[in-house]
Amino acid sequence: MNTASAARTTQRVLSAVSDKSSYLSHVRRAFLLRAHPDRFRSHPESFRKVQAAAIGAFQDRISASDFVAYKSNNRNGNGNGNENGRNNDYLQNGGKWKKHDVYLERKDGSIQKHILDLDGSVEIVLKCLTKALKSTGMSMMKEPEPEEPAASASVTNLNHIQNENNDEGFIKPNYPNENDADIGSNNRNRNRNSNGAFGSSSRFDVNTRRGRDLMHFLTNHLDEGEIIKRQASRIDATAAALVARQAYKFQAIDGTGLGWSSASLAKCLLSLTKLNDEHGHSGKFNVSSFYPFRLLLSNDEFHAKVDLYSGTVMLNPNSTQIQWLDTLVSVTEEAKETLEVNRCILQDNQSFVQNALNVSMKNGHSCSSHEYHHFLAEISNSLSNLHDNSDSDRHDSSDSSHNENSNSSELALALGRVVAVVETAQAGRRAIVTKKGQIRISTGMSAKDITKSVQSCLRQVARERVVTENNTRKRIKELITLVRHDLSVSKVSKARYAAVSNEQFIDSLTALLNLEDDTKVTMRDYLVDKSLVVTGSRRTCHLIDDGSIVIPFDWR
Numbered sequence: 001m002n003t004a005s006a007a008r009t010t011q012r013v014l015s016a017v018s019d020k021s022s023y024l025s026h027v028r029r030a031f032l033l034r035a036h037p038d039r040f041r042s043h044p045e046s047f048r049k050v051q052a053a054a055i056g057a058f059q060d061r062i063s064a065s066d067f068v069a070y071k072s073n074n075r076n077g078n079g080n081g082n083e084n085g086r087n088n089d090y091l092q093n094g095g096k097w098k099k100h101d102v103y104l105e106r107k108d109g110s111i112q113k114h115i116l117d118l119d120g121s122v123e124i125v126l127k128c129l130t131k132a133l134k135s136t137g138m139s140m141m142k143e144p145e146p147e148e149p150a151a152s153a154s155v156t157n158l159n160h161i162q163n164e165n166n167d168e169g170f171i172k173p174n175y176p177n178e179n180d181a182d183i184g185s186n187n188r189n190r191n192r193n194s195n196g197a198f199g200s201s202s203r204f205d206v207n208t209r210r211g212r213d214l215m216h217f218l219t220n221h222l223d224e225g226e227i228i229k230r231q232a233s234r235i236d237a238t239a240a241a242l243v244a245r246q247a248y249k250f251q252a253i254d255g256t257g258l259g260w261s262s263a264s265l266a267k268c269l270l271s272l273t274k275l276n277d278e279h280g281h282s283g284k285f286n287v288s289s290f291y292p293f294r295l296l297l298s299n300d301e302f303h304a305k306v307d308l309y310s311g312t313v314m315l316n317p318n319s320t321q322i323q324w325l326d327t328l329v330s331v332t333e334e335a336k337e338t339l340e341v342n343r344c345i346l347q348d349n350q351s352f353v354q355n356a357l358n359v360s361m362k363n364g365h366s367c368s369s370h371e372y373h374h375f376l377a378e379i380s381n382s383l384s385n386l387h388d389n390s391d392s393d394r395h396d397s398s399d400s401s402h403n404e405n406s407n408s409s410e411l412a413l414a415l416g417r418v419v420a421v422v423e424t425a426q427a428g429r430r431a432i433v434t435k436k437g438q439i440r441i442s443t444g445m446s447a448k449d450i451t452k453s454v455q456s457c458l459r460q461v462a463r464e465r466v467v468t469e470n471n472t473r474k475r476i477k478e479l480i481t482l483v484r485h486d487l488s489v490s491k492v493s494k495a496r497y498a499a500v501s502n503e504q505f506i507d508s509l510t511a512l513l514n515l516e517d518d519t520k521v522t523m524r525d526y527l528v529d530k531s532l533v534v535t536g537s538r539r540t541c542h543l544i545d546d547g548s549i550v551i552p553f554d555w556r
């Protein structure tokens with residue numbers, strides 16, 4: 001097989017691994033959210049127990065060896081899911097998985113009953129779940145293409161997945177059965193509370209390599225029971241957010257800025273749903289639907305709890321339910337009409353400014369919605385006046401100049417628009433180009449200054465940086481695909497709020513790919529279907545709220 005053909009075959013293998021893992025994660029998440037007991041709070045407790053039993057059996061099934069082999073592109077799993085007797089549902093039914101009744105909620109609110117048959121191959125189980133989810137009106141991700149037999153030695157060398165799965169690598173989930181909360185203790189965290197090779201406090205040591213040693217963290221401090229617990233808490237929080245959004249009919253609910261754990265956020269959202277159960281049907285609220293407002297949970301204090309420019313209703317989780325109720329009652333039909341008018345005005349002004357400057361306007365983090373609205377209104381009026389003044393001069397100009405300007409405008413549109421980010425006046429007094437190729441302007445700049453800055457060499461610099469950024473992202477995407485294949489991880493990403501440059505991220509991914517084959521095989525046993533998040537320096541390897549493993553970019 002020539003080099004080009006081997007490269008194409010390798011790309012197909014890597015793509016298959018990525019598609020399978022993404023497809024399984026998509027089906028799992030969709031099923032858990034559709035069948036979550038919190039969606040059926042108005043039903044009897046016995047009904048919710050049926051849902052909990054079905055979810056528990058499903059969690060057990062996807063922890064079986066054949067599912068793990070499916071995600072890692074290794075089809076040598078035994079297929080029965082018997083992991084050292086931990087899957088009692090499998091053992092108590094004579095070596096077969098039990099069938100469970102499960103109810104799914106359709107988009108119109110009606111309930112459908114389905115039979116959850118888990119005693120089959122991975123493809124059969126996934127097809128059964130996909131068919132049930134599609135019947136509820138949900139659009140599903142396309143099923144991965146069937147495997148092609150690997151005939152190339154070069155492709156085989158890329159796949160270092162073990163033929164036999166580790167019997168100690170997968171445990172019975174502790175969700176939704178709370179009695180199994182302590183089942184996650186296994187030999188992988190046997191040294192968690194004892195003095196290991198580096199001592200009991202080495203995992204927090206950032207001054208040396210000890211606390212940043214990924215292999216040491218995986219072999220001594222990784223608690224898979226804790227990962228499953230945190231993943232379940234994340235599903236609980238997502239389900240609670242869906243229930244609250246449906247109850248109030250908000251456009252969206254955002255609580256990510258709180259910094260709370262998923263378990264705490266789920267309790268907060270459930271309290272919000274109970275508030276609607278108590279007062280929603282008694283005519284306490286002035287609206288039957290809060291759409292198009294979105295709910296923002298924040299610890300910050302705001303003078304206006306209802307923002308009629310951004311369409312945000314802000315609640316402080318530390319406030320009492322009476323204070324929550326006062327804020328929600330202040331939303332009226334007149335407020336919704338005012339919001340629609342403000343959005344129409346914003347759209348008109350933003351469209352005019354974007355066409356006049358040939359840029360895409362975007363509100364920055366430091367600029368409030370009220371300030372952004374007034375800024376665009378002022379700039380729109382100023383540009384309109386400048387445009388009217390230039391019309392009289394344009395009639396006196398020659399035809400050649402007119403054609404030249406027209407060609408320049410067409411060329412500018414062909415090259416695409418750069419992004420102009422609007423920040424508050426205190427953020428700066430002149431325009432600059434960021435590393436991502438965005439032109440950052442402030443509300444304190446005049447229309448002439450903004451026009452001069454955008455039409456200067458900043459536009460060309462921004463385009464060059466956009467091209468560089470896109471090439472870097474393409475390279476990062478390729479490296480992530482290779483890391484997912486080599487280590488069988490489900491996701492690799494960069495920390496959202498950490499100071500990690502693209503170059504540092506690439507160095508970290510390259511170091512993972514350059515590991516010895518034996519080291520990769522050992523890491524793969526611990527990292528199968530896990531998520532990796534690369535953060536900044538002077539951090540230790542640890543777990544975050546969604547069960548992802550965080551590693552510093554200088555982990556090696």
